[in-house]
Amino acid sequence: MPRLIFSERDERQRWHASTDLELLEGLRAGNERALDELVQRKTPALLQVAFRVLGDLEEARDVVQVSFLRMWEHRARFDARWSPNTWIYRIVTNLSIDHLRSRKSRERHQEPYRHHLRQVESERGFSELQQREVEAIFNELAHGLSEKQRLAFLLREVEGLSSQEVAAVLECRESTVRNHLFNARKALQKEVRRRYPEYAQEAARYAADGDAEVAAT
Amino acid sequence: MSGRDLHRGQTPTGGASGCLDLQSWRRLAAARDASPADPPGWEEALRHLDGCPACRTAAVAADPLLAFRRLPPPALAADEAESMLLRVAALRGASRVGAAPASSGFASSWLASQLTSSRRLAAVLPLRQLAAAAVVAAALLAGGNAPQQAVPAPAPLLTQASAPAIDAVLAAEPVLDELDRPFDHVVQWNGDDLSVVLVVDGRLGV
Numbered sequence: 001m002p003r004l005i006f007s008e009r010d011e012r013q014r015w016h017a018s019t020d021l022e023l024l025e026g027l028r029a030g031n032e033r034a035l036d037e038l039v040q041r042k043t044p045a046l047l048q049v050a051f052r053v054l055g056d057l058e059e060a061r062d063v064v065q066v067s068f069l070r071m072w073e074h075r076a077r078f079d080a081r082w083s084p085n086t087w088i089y090r091i092v093t094n095l096s097i098d099h100l101r102s103r104k105s106r107e108r109h110q111e112p113y114r115h116h117l118r119q120v121e122s123e124r125g126f127s128e129l130q131q132r133e134v135e136a137i138f139n140e141l142a143h144g145l146s147e148k149q150r151l152a153f154l155l156r157e158v159e160g161l162s163s164q165e166v167a168a169v170l171e172c173r174e175s176t177v178r179n180h181l182f183n184a185r186k187a188l189q190k191e192v193r194r195r196y197p198e199y200a201q202e203a204a205r206y207a208a209d210g211d212a213e214v215a216a217t
Numbered sequence: 218m219s220g221r222d223l224h225r226g227q228t229p230t231g232g233a234s235g236c237l238d239l240q241s242w243r244r245l246a247a248a249r250d251a252s253p254a255d256p257p258g259w260e261e262a263l264r265h266l267d268g269c270p271a272c273r274t275a276a277v278a279a280d281p282l283l284a285f286r287r288l289p290p291p292a293l294a295a296d297e298a299e300s301m302l303l304r305v306a307a308l309r310g311a312s313r314v315g316a317a318p319a320s321s322g323f324a325s326s327w328l329a330s331q332l333t334s335s336r337r338l339a340a341v342l343p344l345r346q347l348a349a350a351a352v353v354a355a356a357l358l359a360g361g362n363a364p365q366q367a368v369p370a371p372a373p374l375l376t377q378a379s380a381p382a383i384d385a386v387l388a389a390e391p392v393l394d395e396l397d398r399p400f401d402h403v404v405q406w407n408g409d410d411l412s413v414v415l416v417v418d419g420r421l422g423v
Contacts, residue, residue: 057291072309192282
């Protein structure tokens with residue numbers, strides 16, 4: 001009588017229902033289906049982080065691909081006491097930074113954004129920019145930050161991680177994260193005022209309108 | 218944009234719904250700009266902002282950098298995770314082949330090349346042909362209770378001399394590990410003098 005000795009579908013369903021921690025423990029044990037599930041589950045979030053660091057989706061794909069390979073090869077180093085996301089984000093952010101350092105064509109990516117944004121601004125004004133354009137502005141301005149500032153701002157302000165989680169990813173103290181963040185905010189505010197004065201004026205005008213309405217009521 | 222865009226129905230310091238007015242956002246933003254430490258109430262305000270698009274206009278007016286908060290994810294393809302799965306598998310295959318010791322025998326290198334090219338094969342062969350080929354290959358390789366001499370050579374490469382080498386490779390590196398991607402389940406049938414292992418593609422509905 002034929003006997004079922006293995007079912008891929010059952011395996012996939014089992015891993016699909018598992019927690020992140022269980023997945024990483026499965027990964028550490030060398031289970032390839034745990035890796036498959038990890039790829040399925042984490043690809044969108046990791047692509048987003050790598051994309052924010054690199055500003056290029058295709059390069060982000062390359063980095064995330066290598067990150068998963070790195071997770072597999074270094075699976076024995078995962079410690080179950082860590083937060084799974086911290087370990088995963090750390091690998092992706094480190095590889096993204098390495099990639100950024102080795103990239104020679106940074107200007108090639110910045111200039112088209114700048115040109116596009118100036119056109120958009122002249123047509124519609126900053127306040128009506130769509131999310132994609134805000135994203136492009138972020139990519140442009142963030143290039144002016146140091147790596148640590150950029151990552152701290154990205155993980156804390158854009159991705160919404162807590163200071164504690166950012167500190168774990170960046171392997172530094174929470175107070176250091178706050179300092180990076182503080183300096184990043186200063187630098188970005190300065191750049192916004194310098195490169196997009198319309199934006200600052202618009203915000204000030206809106207604030208003045210709001211004051212007038214509050215006074216009238 | 219005008220003051221009319223302000224979020225309505227809140228008290229100046231935040232009403233029952235948790236909405237903050239412009240003044241409150243400005244106070245928080247100013248306090249935040251003054252020190253690296255987050256001011257009291259900042260975390261709660263951000264949590265509220267994440268779920269309240271109506272507060273966004275006032276918040277961004279008070280702190281333009283809040284426009285960057287929770288940017289939408291990049292436009293990803295619908296099958297992004299699936300194609301990443303294939304990319305990772307390909308990279309793992311390539312790194313494994315690249316890491317193979319130079320002293321590996323001919324049979325093991327031949328087998329490795331066949332295994333790592335299984336995905337290329339999957340791209341060009343119809344599923345049924347691929348499944349049929351896999352079933353034949355698995356049945357031939359399983360051997361089971363049958364003596365080695367009873368297994369016909371499937372190709373000139375598989376000589377009697379190379380059979381022990383293949384057994385060693387199979388023992389060290391399970392074939393199912395490599396073939397699992399396009400297949401769904403494995404069934405074993407033990408006859409009197411032959412074991413048959415069926416590797417079945419679930420999409421065939423068998």
